[in-house]
Amino acid sequence: MAILALHGGAGGDGPWRGMTALDPQRLACMERILHDLGPRLEAGEINALEAVTLAVESMEDEPLYNAGRGSVLAADERVYMDASIMQGSDQAAGSVVNVESTRHPIRAAHLLLKEGWPVMLNAAAADAFAEKNGLEQVDLDWLKTDLRQAQWAKWHNEKSRPGSTDEDDEAVLDHDLGEAEGMGTVGAVALDSSGNLAAATSTGGMTGKPIGRIGDTPIIGAGTWCDPSVAVSCTGVGEAFIRTCAAHEVAVQLRNDSGNLAKACDTVLEMVKPMGGRGGIIAISRSGEVALPFQTMLMYRGLWRAGRITTGIGNEEYSSKPTTLGQNTGLP
């Protein structure tokens, strides 16, 4: 039994109002990934660690997700990306913080995991490590997209308006650009045919974030966790996930209430709330349980299990046979 689950960020308030013009492209990216990697994971051609790495790399390349190319812009109009990865067997981990030129931050984190030490590398040193190990380096202009530039401009204008609040900013971003809070952090969790678990998460952070802000995504235990029992990737208001050690807490809750992964995730989302945080979690347990809960308007998500692909945005779910991929998904 092999399983691969993905998320493309959680966000938004109120009931889901259906797909925006850009959503089909987001779902098509997930379907493509699940269609490609699911069978390879099932066949033992790739292990869980490689599957989550490849999945997140593909989402980092999709400009409509907020990671790698298409990352949102920080207060200074630049891109600062965070990523982390962990495998269950020995709890080896890797993390890069505030990288600026590595095309695939998750692969840099993966290389740190493989090297074994250190677990975390920061900023220019992480980009240099990636480059030294042959990972592609890209320009800021390549990472930036028109959509993210427009979101940044709106954020900047609203911020400059007298009496504006952060909440106003988000409302403007939501409606005009078909975005729910512009989060779009990406993540993947996998169980391979040998019973190994792995988890990975990658993000550009949030539009207009202060320079130097570090969210939960690169923090082992907050945004990403994996041990022999469970693989977890979180998305949402990062600070609340840090203050609750959210990803690790999922493992703890599962340990205490063995076999009920859905309940463990729900409990953790309830713990995050009083800290002002909302978001979503994707998790797979060693026994093959899957949970993809979210407490926001939506969470972009996808699942490959037993040859079947399921995707979703709001509370609805789409199923597709891999063979019909690309025919009705809006994929260019």
Place this chain on the structure above:
Amino acid sequence: MAILALHGGAGGDGPWRGMTALDPQRLACMERILHDLGPRLEAGEINALEAVTLAVESMEDEPLYNAGRGSVLAADERVYMDASIMQGSDQAAGSVVNVESTRHPIRAAHLLLKEGWPVMLNAAAADAFAEKNGLEQVDLDWLKTDLRQAQWAKWHNEKSRPGSTDEDDEAVLDHDLGEAEGMGTVGAVALDSSGNLAAATSTGGMTGKPIGRIGDTPIIGAGTWCDPSVAVSCTGVGEAFIRTCAAHEVAVQLRNDSGNLAKACDTVLEMVKPMGGRGGIIAISRSGEVALPFQTMLMYRGLWRAGRITTGIGNEEYSSKPTTLGQNTGLP
């Protein structure tokens, strides 16, 4: 009932061989802090959060501890400091990563906690935040001490020697300079007279660390944790503490085995071992239990409880009446 506990880092192999020439100065620093802050904490003049901040600030100023002034030098002979702080009541937290010019990194983390968002700030942005908020900025020359320069030179020479290993390096540092692995990370945990808990940790990392390496000290859940039940500060091989979410795991173990803090800490130190990590933990529970375990040769530590001050390095313990402070401690 108010309690304040401190650590000045754990390290070393084999049996403790007694005090080095420099150890009295380290203990005197702790006694001074406990003598000053203990009664003020007991009287309710300062709360737990302020007590751990003031305690760590004082250890950051003591050049024989590896935090603030006297931080060890990274591979490039510069100083990169990490610190984090957390309070139990609402799990508010603050963290600064790889700061270079802020005299008291823990106070910068404290200010982030007070601001509420973001929790973590990185490098130059964290120094700029500190400066903007009136925190003293210092030069690299002020932070660097002759002792740390000598340790760096030894590390550099040994590294350049054919066939050398990291273990050789550490052995040389130990004996010639009266240092046990040169760790000396500092931390404090406190319970105040209103029942509030707080924890704080600060470090310069390790001699010759790769530029950009982030250890467990600034990671909420790894090096520092505090919730309504327990305050925890860890010291040791940072990567292993990250991969086990060690500080948070202490809270988890205590939750599962209510009231046995010593056992919780011991369990966590056993979890850290298979990851190649050893170290120490200081923790205080809401009910006033204290645990200061370590699995290394030594852990510099101090405790103020009920008007009594206790300090220790190896397995021995020293008690002192506050009034005799400075008379027989080797304090200059």
